[in-house]
Amino acid sequence: MSDVAPSSSLVHxxxxxxxxxxxxxxxLGAESVLYDDVSGTLHHLNPQAALVWRCLDGSGPISELAAxxxxxxxxxxxxxxxxxxxxxxxxxRAGALEGVGPSPEAGPGDEGAATAFLHDPPAP
Amino acid sequence: xxxxxxxxxxxxxFRALGLAFTVVATDAEVREHVERALxxxxxxxxxxxxxxxxxxxxGRREYELHLDDHHLMSSASASxxxxxxxxxxxxxxxxxxxxxxxxxxxxxxHDGAAVIFPASMESGKTTLAAGLTRAxxxxxxxxxxxxxxxxxxxRPYPKPFSLDPGSxxxxxxARPAAPDGLIDVQWQVPPSAFGDDAVAPDCTPAxxxxxxxxxxxxxxxxxxxxxxxxxxxAANALNLRESGAMGAAALAALADRCPAYRLDVGQxxxxxxxxLDLLGVExxxxxxxxxx
Numbered sequence: 001m002s003d004v005a006p007s008s009s010l011v012h013x014x015x016x017x018x019x020x021x022x023x024x025x026x027x028l029g030a031e032s033v034l035y036d037d038v039s040g041t042l043h044h045l046n047p048q049a050a051l052v053w054r055c056l057d058g059s060g061p062i063s064e065l066a067a068x069x070x071x072x073x074x075x076x077x078x079x080x081x082x083x084x085x086x087x088x089x090x091x092x093r094a095g096a097l098e099g100v101g102p103s104p105e106a107g108p109g110d111e112g113a114a115t116a117f118l119h120d121p122p123a124p
Numbered sequence: 125x126x127x128x129x130x131x132x133x134x135x136x137x138f139r140a141l142g143l144a145f146t147v148v149a150t151d152a153e154v155r156e157h158v159e160r161a162l163x164x165x166x167x168x169x170x171x172x173x174x175x176x177x178x179x180x181x182x183g184r185r186e187y188e189l190h191l192d193d194h195h196l197m198s199s200a201s202a203s204x205x206x207x208x209x210x211x212x213x214x215x216x217x218x219x220x221x222x223x224x225x226x227x228x229x230x231x232x233x234h235d236g237a238a239v240i241f242p243a244s245m246e247s248g249k250t251t252l253a254a255g256l257t258r259a260x261x262x263x264x265x266x267x268x269x270x271x272x273x274x275x276x277x278x279r280p281y282p283k284p285f286s287l288d289p290g291s292x293x294x295x296x297x298a299r300p301a302a303p304d305g306l307i308d309v310q311w312q313v314p315p316s317a318f319g320d321d322a323v324a325p326d327c328t329p330a331x332x333x334x335x336x337x338x339x340x341x342x343x344x345x346x347x348x349x350x351x352x353x354x355x356x357x358a359a360n361a362l363n364l365r366e367s368g369a370m371g372a373a374a375l376a377a378l379a380d381r382c383p384a385y386r387l388d389v390g391q392x393x394x395x396x397x398x399x400l401d402l403l404g405v406e407x408x409x410x411x412x413x414x415x416x
Contacts, residue, residue, distance in 0.1 A: 024369050024372060024373070026354065026372070026373070028349070028350035028351040028353075028354060028376065028379060028380055029350055029351065031349065031350075031351035032351065033351050033354045033355060033358075033376065035358075035369065035376075037368055037369045037372075040364060040365035042354075042355060042358050042372070044351055044352070044355050045351075
């Protein structure tokens with residue numbers, strides 16, 4: 001169990017997040033834009049958030065992902081884990097992840113509306 | 125709806141993207157004005173939809189606009205009726221062409237390359253398109269940019285320029301030759317007002333410019349990244365939900381391929397010069413003036 005507090009009741013460090021199949025990622029330069037085919041919403045990810053998104057393949061918990069990123073970037077693990085939890089929380093609330101957060105049909109935002117969030121990156 | 129008395133037996137036929145339609149008007153002046161305004165849509169098609177404009181002379185106090193058997197609106201102002209007819213056309217053209225992705229945008233073309241101006245209402249996109257058409261570029265649309273998601277080509281939708289009163293002083297030479305009652309709310313200016321070859325063919329998006337009219341500001345442009353451009357394109361997409369992943373992929377491809385800019389517009393001539401520079405087009409005379 002991680003010693004980092006979860007950012008919300010939706011996500012915690014032991015969660016194994018997986019991208020929802022209905023969410024398409026368009027990589028544009030270093031950034032990405034996610035498009036949810038079901039809800040019709042879009043999400044703008046900065047380069048760091050885009051990197052984390054690509055890692056959300058259901059293969060490991062957030063704590064493990066944060067540890068890997070912290071090692072790769074030479075950053076403090078607790079800081080990275082806090083940032084990843086925050087991003088995953090946003091993604092979960094947007095309905096972009098399997099098994100956590102609202103279903104896309106009941107997702108937030110207006111149908112077809114473009115919404116954006118930019119996240120603080122894991123400290124490099 | 126049965127053909128009303130006073131209407132011609134063989135009204136003109138039009139095609140706006142996937143919408144084949146005709147307009148039946150009992151008032152001769154309304155009929156001539158609408159036919160001139162929609163001239164770029166003339167096509168030898170079998171109309172699937174019928175717009176009918178009934179004049180006030182036949183026991184009615186107001187003009188009436190119908191689409192097939194549906195009453196759309198009534199007004200004592202013929203200009204309002206024509207304005208709403210054009211607005212209805214915009215909606216029906218989108219509905220009749222579900223295979224295309226639509227942006228709320230104007231666009232002009234030069235040598236097969238299109239510059240697209242996605243923006244909300246009151247952003248000056250019609251005025252900008254009119255200014256650039258007058259400057260020698262060809263007209264694609266002032267309201268609906270129709271993108272084929274497979275080929276990424278733009279299909280022209282050359283509706284009349286719908287010019288609001290604030291823009292009239294900038295385009296006095298294009299004032300429609302119609303009675304005041306037909307043009308006192310909004311001018312419907314056919315693209316031919318700016319030249320015989322003013323309408324673009326199918327074209328390829330080359331530049332994306334997000335205009336924002338701000339009275340009194342210095343006209344200025346700045347580049348935006350592709351992800352920001354995609355978010356702004358999506359915000360101006362009319363049928364993204366219906367287009368699904370293919371539509372989103374098409375917009376992403378446009379954002380990836382086309383350089384994108386935000387343009388703060390204070391003066392029409394300055395804005396036109398900037399766009400001509402972005403397209404690499406030799407400047408022609410652009411009338412001076414602010415955007416209305």
